[in-house]
Amino acid sequence: MRTYRTICTAALSLMLTLLPGSTAAAEDCGTQVWRMTIKEVDIRNGGDSGGGDLYGDLVFDGQYLWSKDRSDAAFVPDGPLAIDTANQWKLWDEKLFPTTGGRNVFVVKADLWDYDSLTLDDRVAVDTYNVDPLGVGEGTHTLDYCYGSACSEGRTVITYVLEQVGECACSAGPQLGRPGGPTAHGPTRTAPPA
Ligand SMILES: [Ca+2]
Ligand SMILES: [Ca+2]
Known part of the structure; x- marks a missing residue:
């Protein structure tokens, strides 16, 4: 694991401006x-036989990996969804995560549907x-989306x-690790569909 000590001060300052409730950098060291x-967006059931007439958005940390209007829905076969090869950089992101208070997350927002002319569209x-x-x-x-x-x-x-690629240690004390830190839990969903 590489260390990011040279960027810690600036990075923490940036982080503190982004995290609600944060106070001074010295109190929030340990990041x-x-x-x-x-790695892959695998369409296992696109809503029709062998695929679906897909439309909607797939967004990772604000970057659109795939997007199509409902009026432009076109058949996409089941299997790995083709991400624009010119935009592979959108497939990864790096962020700072404080280990002592405050929280941060990576966000995967999916809104993919199968257009159906005679019935309700499929999720x-x-x-x-x-x-x-x-x-x-x-x-x-994996994130598993399953409907019906x-x-x-x-x-x-x-x-x-997920890879931990660096750590900003606290220079003032032995506060590595995360005693009293967040408890482990899996990905959480927000705004489930009706
Ligand atoms: Ca369908
Ligand atoms: Ca369809």
Whole structure:
């Protein structure tokens, strides 16, 4: 694991401007740098037989990985969703995560649907996941979107990798690690569909 000591001061200052409730940098030392990379967006049931007429948005930390208006819905076969190869940089992000108070998350916002002319459109991936690397930990993980009995309406599995790529240690004391820090838990959803 590399250390980011040279950027800690500036990075922490930036972090403190972004985190609500933060106080002085000296009180918030102990920050880890994490990278999240989207490895695959696997459409396992696009809403029709063998695929679906997909439209909607897939957004990772504010970057659009895929987007199409409902009026432009076109058949996409089941399998890995093609992300614009010119925009592979959108597939990863690095952020600072304080280990002593305050929280930060990576956000995967999916709003993918299958257009159907005669019935209600099918949900293919319609949820926002907040990924907390301090709770989930390093390695390969998945976000599973499943709708209907046995995912008969639609299903998508997003595979991602979390890596801790640096740590800003506290220079004033032995505060590495996260005693009293956040408790471990998995990704959380917000705004589930009706
Ligand atoms: Ca359908
Ligand atoms: Ca359809």
